[in-house]
Each structure stands twice: as C-alpha cells, then as structure tokens.
Amino acid sequence: MPTFIAEIKDAKGNSTKTKIDAHSPEQARSMLMNRNPGASIGNISKTGFSFDLDALAENMTSITVKDKAVLSRQFSVMVNAGVAMVRCLGILTEQCDNPKMKKALKAISADVQEGISLSEAMRKHPACFDQLYVSMVEAGEVGGVLDQVLDRLAMLLENMQRLANQVKSAMSYPVAVGSLAVIVFFAMTIFLIPIFAGIFDDLGTELPLLTQTMVMLSGWFTSIIFWVIAIPSVFGVVFAYKQYYKTPAGRLQIDAFMLKAPILGDLNTKNAVARFARIFGTLTRSGVPILNCLDIVRDIAGNEVIANAVEATKGEIQQGGMISIALEKEGVFPPLAVQMISIGEETGELDAMLLKVADFYEDEVEQAVKALTSVIEPLMMVGVAGIVGVILLSMYLPMFAVFDQMG
Numbered sequence: 001m002p003t004f005i006a007e008i009k010d011a012k013g014n015s016t017k018t019k020i021d022a023h024s025p026e027q028a029r030s031m032l033m034n035r036n037p038g039a040s041i042g043n044i045s046k047t048g049f050s051f052d053l054d055a056l057a058e059n060m061t062s063i064t065v066k067d068k069a070v071l072s073r074q075f076s077v078m079v080n081a082g083v084a085m086v087r088c089l090g091i092l093t094e095q096c097d098n099p100k101m102k103k104a105l106k107a108i109s110a111d112v113q114e115g116i117s118l119s120e121a122m123r124k125h126p127a128c129f130d131q132l133y134v135s136m137v138e139a140g141e142v143g144g145v146l147d148q149v150l151d152r153l154a155m156l157l158e159n160m161q162r163l164a165n166q167v168k169s170a171m172s173y174p175v176a177v178g179s180l181a182v183i184v185f186f187a188m189t190i191f192l193i194p195i196f197a198g199i200f201d202d203l204g205t206e207l208p209l210l211t212q213t214m215v216m217l218s219g220w221f222t223s224i225i226f227w228v229i230a231i232p233s234v235f236g237v238v239f240a241y242k243q244y245y246k247t248p249a250g251r252l253q254i255d256a257f258m259l260k261a262p263i264l265g266d267l268n269t270k271n272a273v274a275r276f277a278r279i280f281g282t283l284t285r286s287g288v289p290i291l292n293c294l295d296i297v298r299d300i301a302g303n304e305v306i307a308n309a310v311e312a313t314k315g316e317i318q319q320g321g322m323i324s325i326a327l328e329k330e331g332v333f334p335p336l337a338v339q340m341i342s343i344g345e346e347t348g349e350l351d352a353m354l355l356k357v358a359d360f361y362e363d364e365v366e367q368a369v370k371a372l373t374s375v376i377e378p379l380m381m382v383g384v385a386g387i388v389g390v391i392l393l394s395m396y397l398p399m400f401a402v403f404d405q406m407g
Helices: 025-035 053-060 065-080 085-095 099-113 118-123 131-143 146-203 209-221 224-246 248-260 264-285 290-299 304-318 323-330 335-347 350-406
Strands: 003-009 015-021 040-046
Touching: 003 025, 015 025, 025 040, 065 085, 065 146, 085 099, 099 118, 118 131, 131 146, 131 264, 131 290, 146 209, 146 264, 146 350, 209 350, 224 248, 248 264, 248 304, 264 290, 264 304, 264 350, 290 304, 304 323, 323 335, 335 350
Parallel strands: none
Antiparallel strands: 003 015, 003 040
16 A cells, blocks of 8 residues: 655644555545544655555456456345445445455445446446446446346356357367477477487488488577577567557458358357347347447457448448348358347347347357367377377488398
C-alpha cells in the first residue's frame, strides 16, 4: 500500500506533516479527516518510494471467464433470494480472491450506494465487465429480471469456457509432442552426431549422403553463426506476424485462412458459429435489442470474417431485411445454421432456435476435437519415431559399410 505525506492545520492554525498509508490520496484525506475532526487537510503527496504489494498483485492478475462465471452465479443466487443489491456487492467483494475484480466490486458498490445503476457502475470497469456483460445486466435491470439474466450470463460464460477448453485440448497435445520432437532432434544433432562424426573421421571411409547431411547440420547447429541468425530470425518472424495481424487486411486474411485451413478449418468454423449463436441467443432472450445484440456479437466475435458478416447483417436488418437471408448472402455460416435461424425468425422463436444452433455446433466441436485427437496422436508419435530413426540410421549406415568391407 503506498504511503502519503499530508499537511494538517489545526483550529489554531498550527501546521504539521504526517505520514499515512492508503490506497489513494482521496482515501488518505478521508482517513485523516476522521482522525482529526475540525482540522484542515492541506496538500497530500506520495512519498518518494513505496512498494505497493496490492497494486503489484492487481497488475499481475487478469479477469478470466471463469471468474466472471462464478461471480454471476453467486450474484444470481443472492438476488433471487431477495438480498439487497449493496449487501450482495459487499458479500461478493469479501469473498472475491481476484485483486482486480475485488477493487472493481468495491468501486461498483460505492457507486450503487450513491444511486448509480448497476450496469452504469459496471460500465466504468471495462477490464472486468465487457460490453456483453454490461448490456445483459442493463437489460435485466430494465426488465426486472436481473436474477434470471445473471443466471443466463453464468451459463453463457460457462459454455464459452467449456468450448474454449475443448479447442485448447485439441491443440495442446500436438504442440507438446511437436515441441518434444524439436528438442529431441536438436539434442541428438548437437550432442550425439559430433561423437559419431569423430569416429567416422578415424575410419576414413566415404560417408553416405544421409550421414553427410546430418554431420553438416550438426556442424551448422553447433556454430555460433547459426544461433546469431536463427534466434533473431524466429523472434523477427513472430514479431512480423503480430504486426501484420494488427492491420485490417492482415487480420482479415489470417482469420479467413483459419476458417478454411486443412484439418483445423472445419473445427474453427464450427467453434465460431457456436460462439455466435450462443451469445446472440442469450442476448436476445435477455431482452437486448437486435441491433445492440449484433454490435456486441460483432465486437467479440474473435474472427474478422465473422465480424464483417455480422456487420453486413446489421445493415440488412436496418433496411428491413431478415437475419437468415443476410447471413446466407455472406456465405460464411453453414447452410444448416442459416436454415435453423430462418425457422426461428418465421416462428418468432429466434432466441430458442439460436440456442439450439449453439447446442448443435458445440456438440459438433466436441466430436471434432475427439476425432482430431484420435488422428493426430498416432501421427505425432510416428513423426517423433521417424525423426529419431532417421538420425540413428544416418549414424549406423557408415558402420554397415565398414562391416561389409571387413567381410
């Protein structure tokens, strides 16, 4: 907690300086006024050096989807039980373990006590409560169904977290095994091959092409020139990719590739459709206006191609068009999803149909992850075995040639 120096003047005009620990100058002033009734609090300044553990912990933490889901679930239960809003926020603040969320809840509680609505108070903390969260809370306040909306928010966030975890699980195994293969390759090339290379020199025999290639790679990997060039090149490529992705054209091109990429493209498309339908359906069911729903879905789509399709859909609706027809024109969403949305519009149950689309494609994602994992696992193992086998073969081929000459 930072330390402040404050100037205090008593009723006789005598001035003194004192130190006080507080989270902010405003809090320090309030604490000093309570301790010194009738005194005048002058300038408050921060000391030259202070180590604020609370601020450090706050900066090092982030708000996860799970944090917001747990908060929404607990909040919903208390509101449904008739607990007063300020007391709900106080209880949530006390049991919150995330420093950043805890600070936001304290500020929100103070704003609500001053008469500000919950959604407006949350809007001041975008790092904790995004546009999706605030809009749904606002719709719940207007409709008088805040407990139901918070429950839907919890379910939405839990589904989003589960879907994200499924996709991550599909990628974690290939990444882990691929990293292991690279480590094994470099370790054997750098440490094992030089030992055999010395033996080959003593034998004086002509080396096979595969062995010559591996010896050459070993010499290259062990040279300082390789590391001076290779490491900066890797960082350079990563940096260039990130900078290109920040540009509108680069983001659009990369996101389009991710939806059409071999093997993973179908999984990414289903994941994007499930995310779109789940968020759109939940927002619509909670009473958020359609155009506002589309704005929110566009901003958190996670894919520029999907975001552009949603923006085009919004334009069609403003001109009196239908969502399904607009989505079909964009050619991004699968025909099944478009047809189910069309049925929802025709029957007046768009929210229910969107949630059914979400359920269907979330199940598709789960099945695709299982299928992808079952295919990738043996391929990765064969790949690792192949790398090790090639290196060992390159080492033993010269020995076989020597044995043939001896025979």
